[in-house]
Amino acid sequence: MSRERRAHPYMPNSAPALKAALLEELGLQDAEPLFGQIPPDHRFRGHLGQPPALSSEAQLSRHLRSLLAQNRPATQALSFLGGGCWQHHVPAVVDEIVGRAEFMTPVWGTPSSDLGRNQAWWEFTSQLGALLDLELVGLPVYSWGCAAGHALRMAARLTGRRRVLVPARMCPERRAVIASYCGSADRHSAIEIASVACDPAGRLDLDALAAAAGTSVAAIYFENPAYLGGLETGALDVVAIARRVGAEAIVGVDPSSLGVIAPPGAYGADIAVGTIQPLGIHMAAGGGLGGFIASRDEPRYAAEYPTLLNSIAETVDGQTSFGLMLFHQSSYGSRELGKDWTGNSTYLWAVGASAYMALLGPTGFQELGTLIAARTHQAAARLARVPGVRVPTQTAIFKEILVDLTPSGRTVAEVDKALRARGIYGGIDLSRTFPDFGHAMLSCVTEVHEPEDIEAFAVALEEVLA
């Protein structure tokens, strides 16, 4: 028995009679003539090699769930993976807000008809600015690394110089992104990246920095906290060195630290970048990443932003509204003459981060930062007592701990495998990226870790290394 073709659930006009009626309006029997612009020899007539359709949601759901069941997520293991994408508690209301169809589906709209979303974006930049102690904040970019790359390019344009200094021990993923952004097909406009020596917690060696800083340097980029967890106690000195040589001081920060750690504005950083992922965004295998660029509210800096900039504004009858400022300098406004480029970014996460920041408020961020600092130090001290483990930096660190397994004579891969068998993800393997550490991993602790989690990790390590 032949069955009539069914309308696809996602396509209202695919019911055969409805499609025929539309074609009839065009005087056609089938759609083929509509593709008459395409030369016959351009047309593909073979099989597209697609797997069979699962138009039944029941079937599709079963298939997708069977794939997902093969994942063992960090949030359901005991995970100490961090390094720029962190496991934090995501408040339930944030999930509800980012899941609202009105925030999830829009493309662009008008200032009047998408006012609510534009206001949520403005509340995002406002609150991030408050955390950073900086008054100019752009709409988000793809990630921390992308934000740092853009910021270094801003500095090169601001100074007319083509050399930047970065910490030797920074996140290799981030560093690779920066390398792309600083590269150029025109060797005269490429930005040279020079590494400055660091201590084992990633803090810059100030003597080495002072020696490397000269009047050819466009920017000094540093991180606070550093990739390896160290708080940059020399932040004021770094900025002073940048000032002395006329370079821009760019700092990369983790906003979840800013309830307790001095903000970039307080130590005089010119541009701040970082990630918005810790602000209530799920990790999603890296899908939760998002970056920001902020600075003092000065025309000199504003003129170099590649991001869209969302300003408070007002309507013809004096109501509050929001509008884009300096749009002409974006790639939408000026194509290749614009500042780098912009496009779809991570704007839904700006809405989530806005809700998260308002939910925590000043006291919530202080509690969060205090708790993470306490747990980090507790974990560092406990792990240092594991035989065969060395923790070179046990104070003035935040979230990240360098755990050196070299004294145990075991590789990170071996230890990691044994920990995994116990349901523990111990940390990021640094033995290939920073071989001079020997066999070291970067283990991360946040507010989601209880003291018994830290103890369980230490005991498991003791067993594995015994």
Next chain:
Amino acid sequence: MTLRRYHAAVWDEPVIHALSVPGRRGQHFESADPPAGAIPRALRRAAPPELPEMSEPDLLRHYLRLSQQTMGMMGVSLFGTCTMKYNPRLGERLATEPEIAGLHPAQHPDTIQGLLAIVHGFDTILRGLSGMNRFVFQAAGGADAAYTHVCLTRAYHAARGEGDRRTQIITSLQSHPCNPATAATGGYEVVTLPLGPNGYPTLDALKAAVSDQTAALMINNPDDMGVYNPEIAEWVRVVKSAGGLAFYDHANFNGVMSKIRARDLGFDACMFMLHKTFGVAKGGGGPAVGAYGCSEALAPFLPGPLVVEDGSRYVLVEQPVGGVGKVREYLGNLHQVFKAYAWARAMGAEGIAEASDTSVILNNYMEKRLLAIRGVSRSHPDQPGWRLEMTRYSLGQLFEETGVSAVDVQNRMADFGIDAFWLSHEPWIVPQPFTPEAGEMWSREDIDYWIEVLAHVVDEAYRTPEIVKTAPHQQVVRKLSDRNLDDPEVWATTWAAYCRKRNSPGRFTAAAE
């Protein structure tokens, strides 16, 4: 047809700082005492950040009200070039479960076999649709995929010792701004071809531009006007025989999916936007994915690592040195790849072909009805034949006759629940442009409603133009004043800047609080 008695929700919702009440809390964390020296004194925050203080229910309702003051896809949104389509809720919902949302990007491959199977499965789907040999998903948007191509072009020519000579990237005036912009960011000189009489640049113009300095061609086809360049295969031959790479910006894939394949036309690489063609939600501008695919010869230059099937399991394989490296941390917005995979599986080959048919049928149905409206014309009116999934229209005549602009019409249509149409990328090649794209998800009733609203607004423009010029009237707020937001004394991206500037002369009359 009777138009809807629509009015947007109006809550007069203040900005959140104005709702703050000292002492309120929205989230607690356990108390803890870090050891002395945990945070060195010099690095302690001196004053708390000036964030709002809110309780949880008040905060939730604030953002729910803001969501109600956002039209999104509650009305009809035919935003051209962005392919507004249904975002299936199964994928959206499953992506929030821990098996996706709770994955750390640095997890060992053994613990993410399901995820890697999805990435590989979707790579295979895109290979089938394009003829390319390998896709990666690191690029976090279409523009980022264009940038990926620029980086790959750089690496490719450098590896052949031609990096210094190949200094130009060719594109067209109708390409998306991201193509020239990313080319310039990557250090290339941009050669922009003007449009010829048929709506696309002439082959002669291309031949005159191509030389041994050509690094790549970056081109879309069809363009945003629904015009397909029938000489595109010859274009690719011309560029490749001169040693350049040919990149297909497949932003406008919806009208041609299943009908042509980029690799079969000779292209070296192409890009698909999963947040457009493949059903992933826009989110107001991301998180997005620009899926970048290329030929076998270019695969060694792709950003890594690659997901590779190894017997019964999937592994991550690092890429050789000398390629792109990274354009973004980790493997990409893989939760969005998951949703796109779910969409493609729900559609199947037949559904994908049906979607392309439908989007082209609906566009031409719209075109027939829209061109019957006074004051509306289309670009290249003398170019015969059917357009593909989009048509570029002009309200130039309406503007000449009534003084009502395309933006005015856009604002007035919003009064009837119609989301803004797309105008045109810069530069405008017709006056007062607008570009709807019907896609496959909107019903005929939706399309008819959209057309009726436009006809009504055009009628108003001729009878009572002031109504249109002062629109919107039924929206959350009225249109922006003409105050210059490019003035440093006026602009404010933060509450702190607003508070500092609000008493400046000529500043706001409104109080955000």
